Amino acid sequence: MDPFLAGSYLTVDLGALQENYRFLSSQSEMAECAAVVKADAYGLGLKEVGLALDAAGCRKFFVALPSEAVRLRKYLPAAEIFVLGGLFDGAENIYIDERITPVLNCLDEINRWSKATKEHGPLSAMIHLDTGITRLGLLQSDIEELNRNPHWLDGLEIRYIISHLACADTPEHPHNDFQLSELHRLRALLPPALHDVPVSFTNSCGIFLGPDFQFDLLRPGIALYGGNPVPGQKNPMKQVIHLQGKVLQVHDVDSKNAVGYGATWRCKENARVATVSVGYADGYFRALGDVGECAIENNKVSVIGRVSMDMISIDVTGLSEDKCQRGTLVSLIGGAIDLDELATQAGTISYELLTALGHRSHRRYINAVQ
Ligand SMILES: *Cc1c(COP(=O)(O)O)cnc(C)c1O
Numbered sequence: 001m002d003p004f005l006a007g008s009y010l011t012v013d014l015g016a017l018q019e020n021y022r023f024l025s026s027q028s029e030m031a032e033c034a035a036v037v038k039a040d041a042y043g044l045g046l047k048e049v050g051l052a053l054d055a056a057g058c059r060k061f062f063v064a065l066p067s068e069a070v071r072l073r074k075y076l077p078a079a080e081i082f083v084l085g086g087l088f089d090g091a092e093n094i095y096i097d098e099r100i101t102p103v104l105n106c107l108d109e110i111n112r113w114s115k116a117t118k119e120h121g122p123l124s125a126m127i128h129l130d131t132g133i134t135r136l137g138l139l140q141s142d143i144e145e146l147n148r149n150p151h152w153l154d155g156l157e158i159r160y161i162i163s164h165l166a167c168a169d170t171p172e173h174p175h176n177d178f179q180l181s182e183l184h185r186l187r188a189l190l191p192p193a194l195h196d197v198p199v200s201f202t203n204s205c206g207i208f209l210g211p212d213f214q215f216d217l218l219r220p221g222i223a224l225y226g227g228n229p230v231p232g233q234k235n236p237m238k239q240v241i242h243l244q245g246k247v248l249q250v251h252d253v254d255s256k257n258a259v260g261y262g263a264t265w266r267c268k269e270n271a272r273v274a275t276v277s278v279g280y281a282d283g284y285f286r287a288l289g290d291v292g293e294c295a296i297e298n299n300k301v302s303v304i305g306r307v308s309m310d311m312i313s314i315d316v317t318g319l320s321e322d323k324c325q326r327g328t329l330v331s332l333i334g335g336a337i338d339l340d341e342l343a344t345q346a347g348t349i350s351y352e353l354l355t356a357l358g359h360r361s362h363r364r365y366i367n368a369v370q
Helices: 015-025 037-044 046-055 065-076 092-097 106-118 140-149 174-190 339-345 350-355
Strands: 008-013 058-063 080-083 099-102 124-129 156-162 240-251 272-274 293-296 300-302 312-317 329-335 360-367
Touching: 008 015, 015 046, 015 360, 037 046, 037 065, 037 350, 046 065, 058 065, 058 339, 065 080, 065 092, 065 099, 092 099, 099 106, 099 339, 106 124, 106 140, 106 156, 124 339, 140 174, 272 329, 339 350
Parallel strands: 008 360, 058 080, 080 099, 099 124, 124 156
Antiparallel strands: 008 240, 240 272, 240 329, 272 312, 293 300, 293 329, 300 312
């Protein structure tokens, strides 16, 4: 898209993404670092993110869905690709043709993948244990059934045992230690053939719970993209995205006027109000109306009134006229605006802001090291 045709600009710093990957890798001496690139790499672009992480040395990629795996395979012919969502019914041959490894989440998936090996020869897989999130994975009763039917594993090369933490963003939460002890306990109950299989346990926040949690393969997502993996502490990650909107008009409002739909914001004194061309259709949450902060250079300014589909209004009364004119760029996410803080203002988390980024912004990918 021609940048002159766009109302907002999304810059993705692939060099910062690559640095984040290396920083996360360096958090463990023993474990390899994979990358979670589900949901179009958290909204940042599967192709560009996948190629940049590959260039940074990442060899293992997790996606949620087989459709995402098939797409990623086109860009990364040699990478190992794992589908967290499991082995989808009827998609077995596509996993095989595209060399996609399923995370087997239940006994039915184990059975079906093992059956496929009769025709195709050995197939690789991961096995997911549910240690306390009750989302996906085998429970103790499943493991006991597997022990009674060890032939269900015939033909399968189990690469990793994985599990997922529910409360890793709250380090002091007792559920973290509970899940860790459940993982050790359930692992010991697995059929003997699986006892020495390496383990993958941690998402971004989990990596920072310490070496007991790290095992053999790290699975960060959000921290790669600049989200804070140690909430409440200074974010150690490099900022990856910068979303900017363009000022379309600046108004000197007299005190009788209201701003935006619903006339929820009223000028108390004479004010200057700028209209910026970004709205909820671009992923700028409607919940940020009256509460969001954005920035012109390093000057924080407030969103006033409601967020429209294509526009927001900001209060620039405190800025000199030359700082905010038609065409001025306003930082909405990134720059002086912290991703996690903005998410809090919107009543959500960084993940939802990133995955909601729209496709009307002009996208620019910079600083990738090949
Ligand atoms: C999404 C996901 C991750 C990555 O989580 P982040 O919090 O983004 O680091 C890791 N493992 C599983 C099973 C996931 O679903």
